[in-house]
Amino acid sequence: MSGERKKVPVAACSGIGKSLGAAAREAAHILTEDLRPDQAKVVALALLVMGDEEAGREVAGREAVAIDGCKLECAAKGLACAGAAKVRKVAVFDVVRRHRGLKPEGVCDLNEDGLTLAKAAAEEAAKAIDEIDPEGRHA
Amino acid sequence: MPDLPKKKVGLISCSGEELPEGTVTRRAVRKVLETLRPDETVTLCLPLFLAGGEGERAFARYYPTIAVDGCDQRCAARATEKYSAPPVASIVVTEVAKGCPREDIGTARRLNQRGLALAEEMAAKIAEEVDRELKAPRRSRAKAGEKH
Numbered sequence: 001m002s003g004e005r006k007k008v009p010v011a012a013c014s015g016i017g018k019s020l021g022a023a024a025r026e027a028a029h030i031l032t033e034d035l036r037p038d039q040a041k042v043v044a045l046a047l048l049v050m051g052d053e054e055a056g057r058e059v060a061g062r063e064a065v066a067i068d069g070c071k072l073e074c075a076a077k078g079l080a081c082a083g084a085a086k087v088r089k090v091a092v093f094d095v096v097r098r099h100r101g102l103k104p105e106g107v108c109d110l111n112e113d114g115l116t117l118a119k120a121a122a123e124e125a126a127k128a129i130d131e132i133d134p135e136g137r138h139a
Numbered sequence: 140m141p142d143l144p145k146k147k148v149g150l151i152s153c154s155g156e157e158l159p160e161g162t163v164t165r166r167a168v169r170k171v172l173e174t175l176r177p178d179e180t181v182t183l184c185l186p187l188f189l190a191g192g193e194g195e196r197a198f199a200r201y202y203p204t205i206a207v208d209g210c211d212q213r214c215a216a217r218a219t220e221k222y223s224a225p226p227v228a229s230i231v232v233t234e235v236a237k238g239c240p241r242e243d244i245g246t247a248r249r250l251n252q253r254g255l256a257l258a259e260e261m262a263a264k265i266a267e268e269v270d271r272e273l274k275a276p277r278r279s280r281a282k283a284g285e286k287h
Contacts, residue, residue: 014154015184016165025156029248042247044157046214049189074186108166 007041008132009058009084010125011075012067014045019104019114020092021069026110026118027092027125028067035126039136040065049078059084063132065125068092088128095121148176148269149204151183151226153215159244159254160209160232166250167261168207175266179273185215188222199223203272205230205265228268235261 012028015021032040043064047055060083066076067090079087096102096117104114130137152168155161172180183204188195198204199219206216206226216229236244236257244254 012156013186014156014165015186016152016154016168016182017184021184021186025154026248028156033248042156044155044161044214045186046153046155046189046218047157047212049186050212050214050217052212072187072190072192074184074190077190078186108169 005038005136006062007039008129009043009062009064009079010040010067010129011043011045011048011059011064011079013069013073013075015069015074016107018069019106019110020096020117022107022110023104023114023118023121024067024069024075024092026115027090027121030119030122031065031067031125031129035122036129036136039133040125040129045075045078048082056082061085063088065090065128065132067121067125088132090121090125090128092117092121095124146273147202148180148227148272149183149198149202150180150207150265151185151188151199151204151215151219152207153209153213154185155209155214156247158209159241159247159250160236162247162250163232163236163244163254163258163261164207164209164215166255166258167265170258170262171265171269175262176269179269185218189218196223199226203227205268205272207261207265208232227272230261230264230268232257232261235264 012024014025063086064079064084065088068075069092102113104117105111150168152164183195200223204226205228208215208231219226245251
């Protein structure tokens, strides 16, 4: 990749009713601020689905990462509707199954288990980012 | 006397992930739901609403809703109107926070003390709107929803 590097768009479900949605949102922030700040960028899901042109341009025709809290996969659907070429999915409800013993609680303020779950989801998302942009980490 | 369903108000926050104001909307709505008006409100999940969640859309078609948005794009208010019926109230963080620059309230990931105080202020405004709506006579919302 050369010239101006475009960051991989990331959408999170941000569900307000459940801890897994909150963990998805937190995972998107961990990914884009701590793990892959130069490679990934959060796109606001509501803006995207409501047809915001700038958000749409970030996604259309590109590979993107969706981090969803529940099986309804709203973030993945939103990215697909916005014309993403391919959507790589990270499902927090699956991540929690792989980390037995975690009991995420809270929405605005996740408990320790919720933050641990968010970090695990972010690490899975980081792998997806590296697959999409393998040169990015060395750029 | 028949046992009529209780009138509840649906709260829809934009939850904007890019901006601290989106985080303010989440925190304010949860404060109303959990503490200020737990028996009078429910939250509607905007991503689900946008992705075609029929339960969320049906609720907003027949029950009053309050849209809480972070910025003047008003995604929550526009989505509610587009897919169900116009919200009875629309509250926008940037309008409430006039004179308080975005940089002063923290980040989308972590609000600072000023951001948390702004969320409290927003929550109080939402609760006022809930009370106003619950005192208002019932009105038909289905008609507005039927046009979509």
